[in-house]
Amino acid sequence: MSIEDGGTSHQQGAVPASVRAQLLATEHWGLLASRSTAQSEVLTRISMFLTFTSASLVSVALVGQATGxxxxxxxxxxxxLFIDAAIGLLTQLRVMNVAYEDLMYVTAMNRLRAAYVDLDPGVAPYLMAAHHDDQAGSRQTYYFFGNESNFGHVAGSSMIFMxxxxxxxxxxxxxxxxxxxxxGTAGGTAAGAVCGAGFLALSVARGGWRYHxxxxxxxxxxxxxPPDGD
Known part of the structure; x- marks a missing residue:
């Protein structure tokens, strides 16, 4: 689909291709910078959470020894533990939001590549990242060689880690x-296991629903x- 579809061809026709390419490249670099900043921020947030949790648990252990x-x-x-859990939930919320922001940046850059191909169809074979801004295109950009499963990508994500x-x-x-x-200890262990597993399953299900x-x-x-023959 040409980027000139949708009733804007009368405006774009007067703009030289070189100018359009510069505008698209500027937007592309802006998206790359925003994506990098978001990833850096979420990694910092995770590090802060882990540092705070570790320090607080060590402090609790020292107080326990001092107070018998x-x-x-x-x-x-x-x-x-309440404070740690609250901070962890806030961090998880931000990590999930950044995961969808990253998907947005990938999709937006795929759309820009479609505009590049519209300007010069000959560059299409040299793009390993997709130039289609749909779900299939985002998967191609995330997996250049197409040999990684969605499960492996999700399971290894910062979202699942948090x-x-x-x-x-x-x-x-x-x-x-x-x-x-x-x-008792047995009852507490069972209740903790059920609540922890339930929270994990609910969070994963919510993330999957939000994605779809x-x-x-x-x-x-x-x-x-569509593939040939469909």
Missing amino acids: FSDAFVLLAVAV TTANAALIAILTGLLVTLAGA DLWRRYTPLSPTP
Whole structure:
């Protein structure tokens, strides 16, 4: 599909191809810079979360030794775990948002490549990244050689990393609260395992629903053509 479709050809026809290429390249570099900044920020946020969690747990251990693991220590441990879990959830929310921002940047740059190909169809064979701004095009850009599964990509993502870390914190906090309520160690362990696994499954399901809903509502400008024979 030509980028001149949609009623704008009368405006673009008066603009030299070289000027259009410069404008597209400027937008492309802007997207690359924004994508890099977002990735850098989310990695910093994850590092801050891990540092804070590690330091707080070490502090709780030192207080426990100093107080002989008294009731005051238990209260402190619960409060610290609540804070860690809250910070972890906020960090996870930002990581998920950046994951979708990254998908947005990839899709936007695919659309720009479609404009490059529209200017010069001869460059298409030399583009390893896709020049189609749909779901299939985004997968091609993420997997140049097309030999990586979606499961491997998702399982190794920062989003799943943060979700797993938060699931562990929630499991520990739940187990501690249930144990303090009188259910015993076995009951606390079971409750913690169920809550942690439930949170992990719910987060993954929500992320998958959000991903599919995004593509369901999105209309590509340059969709991937169907395979020959379809």
